[in-house]
Amino acid sequence: MTVNAYFIGVDVGTGSVRAALVSDKGKILKVSVKNICTWNPQKDYYEQSSEDIWSSCVACIKEVVSGINLERVKGIGFDATCSLVVLDNNGNPLSVSPTGNNEQNVILWMDHRASEEAEKINKLQHSVLQYVGGKISLEMETPKLLWLKTHLKNECWDKMGLCFDLPDFLTWKATGSESRSLCSLVCKWTYEAHSNGNMGWNRSYFTVVGLEDLLENNSKKIGSQILSPGVSVGNGLSENSAKELGLKPGTPVGTSLIDAHAGGLGLIGCSANGIDSDFHTRLGLICGTSTCHMAVSPTPVFAPGIWGPYFSAMIPGMWLSEGGQSATGKLIDRIIDSHPASAAIKTKLGDLHIQHYLSNLLEELAKKRNVKHIDFLTRNLHVWPDFHGNRSPVADPNLRGAICGLTLTVDEENLALLYLATVQAVSYGTRHILETLTNSGYSNISSILICGGLSKNPLFIQTQADVVNLPVICPEETESVLLGSAILGACAANYFSDIKTAIKSMGGHGKVVWPNMDVVEFHNKKYKVFLRMLEDQLKYREIMNC
Numbered sequence: 001m002t003v004n005a006y007f008i009g010v011d012v013g014t015g016s017v018r019a020a021l022v023s024d025k026g027k028i029l030k031v032s033v034k035n036i037c038t039w040n041p042q043k044d045y046y047e048q049s050s051e052d053i054w055s056s057c058v059a060c061i062k063e064v065v066s067g068i069n070l071e072r073v074k075g076i077g078f079d080a081t082c083s084l085v086v087l088d089n090n091g092n093p094l095s096v097s098p099t100g101n102n103e104q105n106v107i108l109w110m111d112h113r114a115s116e117e118a119e120k121i122n123k124l125q126h127s128v129l130q131y132v133g134g135k136i137s138l139e140m141e142t143p144k145l146l147w148l149k150t151h152l153k154n155e156c157w158d159k160m161g162l163c164f165d166l167p168d169f170l171t172w173k174a175t176g177s178e179s180r181s182l183c184s185l186v187c188k189w190t191y192e193a194h195s196n197g198n199m200g201w202n203r204s205y206f207t208v209v210g211l212e213d214l215l216e217n218n219s220k221k222i223g224s225q226i227l228s229p230g231v232s233v234g235n236g237l238s239e240n241s242a243k244e245l246g247l248k249p250g251t252p253v254g255t256s257l258i259d260a261h262a263g264g265l266g267l268i269g270c271s272a273n274g275i276d277s278d279f280h281t282r283l284g285l286i287c288g289t290s291t292c293h294m295a296v297s298p299t300p301v302f303a304p305g306i307w308g309p310y311f312s313a314m315i316p317g318m319w320l321s322e323g324g325q326s327a328t329g330k331l332i333d334r335i336i337d338s339h340p341a342s343a344a345i346k347t348k349l350g351d352l353h354i355q356h357y358l359s360n361l362l363e364e365l366a367k368k369r370n371v372k373h374i375d376f377l378t379r380n381l382h383v384w385p386d387f388h389g390n391r392s393p394v395a396d397p398n399l400r401g402a403i404c405g406l407t408l409t410v411d412e413e414n415l416a417l418l419y420l421a422t423v424q425a426v427s428y429g430t431r432h433i434l435e436t437l438t439n440s441g442y443s444n445i446s447s448i449l450i451c452g453g454l455s456k457n458p459l460f461i462q463t464q465a466d467v468v469n470l471p472v473i474c475p476e477e478t479e480s481v482l483l484g485s486a487i488l489g490a491c492a493a494n495y496f497s498d499i500k501t502a503i504k505s506m507g508g509h510g511k512v513v514w515p516n517m518d519v520v521e522f523h524n525k526k527y528k529v530f531l532r533m534l535e536d537q538l539k540y541r542e543i544m545n546c
Contacts, residue, residue, distance in 0.1 A: 269507025
């Protein structure tokens with residue numbers, strides 16, 4: 001394969017940093033991975049270190065560019081989780097932790113400490129909340145900032161010089177520019193952007209919630225220069241960062257994206273035979289620790305419990321709606337790892353992943369019980385999957401997981417059934433989000449695209465297709481998030497005429513998994529149980545609060 005240009009994509013996920021060397025045709029040629037540290041000092045608190053994250057980025061980038069002609073590296077793009085990074089007036093890490101350790105200066109996206117602050121903000125019913133599904137999430141940045149001001153005013157708030165969404169921190173480290181991404185600010189910081197060109201911080205919102213001091217000095221602490229995703233940041237790599245990374249100074253750096261949005265960018269241009277390729281007909285699932293659901297529309301669609309609509313947050317000129325499940329991959333791991341049979345299974349796996357082992361066991365179990373499809377094995381076993389609260393469409397962080405149909409059996413077949421019921425429940429969560437989007441105005445969604453860790457699980461993919469009764473497209477290039485970041489680098493280098501051309505040119509081709517019509521009606525019934533489990537849990541809460 002002839003490569004005319006290389007682009008680097010860097011993805012900072014919840015547990016690791018990954019960097020990829022990507023060709024101008026969208027082929028990932030080399031990947032490097034390095035784990036990052038997370039602290040959990042108390043319940044619902046999750047913290048990281050910006051210095052640890054950056055040093056991991058450096059190590060991964062240096063590895064993927066080793067041995068290549070640096071003249072052919074035309075651009076670099078970054079994505080990361082929507083975590084809050086706090087720095088002092090000198091740009092050094094400033095603790096966000098009750099421990100006072102400055103190394104712990106990042107509040108991770110999944111940190112739920114700001115529940116009271118989110119409730120306070122939501123009671124105000126400010127107009128900006130219409131762009132986050134009617135309720136702000138405690139995973140977003142203004143509740144977390146309000147928590148810092150309330151609980152660590154002397155230790156952190158009064159010493160704060162800059163605060164970034166993690167993707168913007170990375171471009172700052174790379175270039176020295178304090179610019180911010182429209183994606184991060186619109187999606188997680190309540191920055192307002194409209195199709196008529198009006199955009200800016202909503203002063204009345206920051207005043208009423210008690211964060212008006214963040215708008216002082218032309219909003220320097222939180223951002224005054226706002227750029228669209230893929231726009232070149234500053235003057236490219238600074239001398240210092242280029243030396244660190246082993247790249248040429250001035251190498252273009254694209255304005256960043258949140259990791260899920262980078263996955264959406266990498267997914268949405270994937271072509272598949274017989275499937276409509278128009279952006280607004282597709283729902284992208286970016287599956288990892290959690291799952292994000294990305295849909296774009298030429299006009300704004302307001303859906304209850306769904307974040308957005310966000311103008312130009314992922315694709316210029318289109319409105320983005322973002323649903324999500326707070327725990328999916330992490331939930332499946334939790335179900336498996338906490339089961340008594342798991343330890344014995346792991347001793348005999350060899351190179352086989354435990355989820356594939358359980359999928360094989362389900363096939364054997366279906367034959368043994370003379371069941372036509374493995375789906376039917378969970379007829380009397382049902383899971384409500386919100387072990388870490390509901391992000392969409394209920395938007396209730398206080399919901400909790402539930403399992404109906406437990407027995408005293410603890411063998412590996414029992415684990416396999418729980419695993420299957422959990423995979424189905426996660427898929428019903430997607431259907432719940434999709435139905436909310438459809439009922440709110442997304443009438444043209446005709447396919448699902450999927451990437452991330454769970455996209456490597458055939459059972460999960462087939463279950464998604466069966467539950468929503470739509471074809472699922474699996475890109476041949478499986479690392480869509482890294483591809484999305486590389487597309488940002490290509491855009492910064494002006495390698496393509498515009499970002500939409502870059503998406504289609506680098507998006508590649510995918511395999512289609514069609515729904516199995518023999519099980520659609522079964523899942524329709526189980527989905528009714530799924531919704532009833534939500535009603536029941538809310539009823540239990542009502543009874544206990546009487």
